[in-house]
Every structure is written in C-alpha cells, then in structure tokens.
Amino acid sequence: MYPPPYPGQQPPQQIDFQKIISSFTTADWLIIGGALVTFIATFFPWYSVSYTFLGSTSSASADGWQSWPGVLTGLISLATLVWIGIRVGGVKVELPLTDRVLYLTVGAVVAALSLLYLAQTPSLGLNISGFSSGPSIGLFLSVLAGIAIAVGGYLKPNTPTTPTP
Numbered sequence: 001m002y003p004p005p006y007p008g009q010q011p012p013q014q015i016d017f018q019k020i021i022s023s024f025t026t027a028d029w030l031i032i033g034g035a036l037v038t039f040i041a042t043f044f045p046w047y048s049v050s051y052t053f054l055g056s057t058s059s060a061s062a063d064g065w066q067s068w069p070g071v072l073t074g075l076i077s078l079a080t081l082v083w084i085g086i087r088v089g090g091v092k093v094e095l096p097l098t099d100r101v102l103y104l105t106v107g108a109v110v111a112a113l114s115l116l117y118l119a120q121t122p123s124l125g126l127n128i129s130g131f132s133s134g135p136s137i138g139l140f141l142s143v144l145a146g147i148a149i150a151v152g153g154y155l156k157p158n159t160p161t162t163p164t165p
Contacts, residue, residue, distance in 0.1 A: 044138030
C-alpha cells in the first residue's frame with residue numbers, strides 16, 4: 001500500500017469518499033449538478049440555423065464558448081466546481097459572505113448571462129420556407145442549471161460552512 005512513514009512522520013490519511021458523499025445535502029447536490037450541467041451545456045449548441053435549398057439541407061450552430069456571455073457562464077461554472085472541491089477538501093477560506101449568498105448569486109448570474117445571450121441573439125424572423133433559426137438546447141440547459149444552483153443556494157443554511165469530511 002504505502003511505504004512505512006519516516007520516524008516521527010504521520011502516515012497518509014485515507015480519504016473516505018463514501019462519508020463525504022453521504023454528507024451532501026439536497027442543496028449540495030443541486031449546486032454540484034447545476035454547476036456540472038452548466039459547464040457541459042457550454043459545449044452544446046446555444047444557437048442554430050438550418051436551411052433547405054433545392055433538396056439539400058445545411059445547418060450551423062454556435063456553442064456557448066463562441067460568445068462572451070457563454071464564456072463567462074462556463075468560467076463561472078468551472079470556478080464553482082473548483083470552489084466546491086476546495087470546501088469539500090477541508091481547506092479553510094474565509095469570505096465576507098455565506099455560502100448561501102454565494103451560491104444564490106452564482107446561480108442568478110449564470111441564469112442571467114444565459115438569458116442575456118438569448119436577448120442579444122438575432123431574431124431573424126424570416127418567413128422563408130425551409131429556413132429556421134433560434135436558440136438551442138445548450139442555452140436552455142444553462143438557464144435551468146443556473147436556476148438549480150440558485151435554488152441549491154437558497155436551501156443552504158445561512159452559515160459559512162459546507163460539508164467537510
């Protein structure tokens with residue numbers, strides 16, 4: 001397993017993942033799941049265009065990383081996952097706000113950035129047969145995941161602590 005420790009040295013501690021996972025509350029799962037879904041959703045299409053001309057169909061799409069709201073959404077979700085890992089790892093970091101306020105804010109910002117993308121995308125509104133354009137699945141997943149993070153933040157106790165092993 002591990003080599004014997006040097007005299008006076010403590011042996012390495014085993015990480016009990018079962019204990020860590022079982023300590024998660026519904027709020028924690030909403031936050032973790034929301035952050036994961038948000039990050040993954042930035043790689044899905046956020047806007048798609050397709051058209052058919054003379055029997056040939058073509059389409060194109062843009063994912064979240066091709067716009068500044070999508071990039072910010074992806075980076076915020078990644079930072080949230082890192083923050084959760086830091087807290088679960090037992091690292092003590094003091095912030096001037098509670099986890100409840102932090103996650104409520106993160107969720108609201110993620111949802112707002114996704115909705116901002118929706119508001120700034122062009123609504124081509126063309127009534128041309130065989131042409132369609134509009135928001136796609138990644139954008140909707142990102143909005144819903146941001147709401148999940150915010151709900152998880154709301155459900156967290158109003159104390160600066162999070163689950164630790």
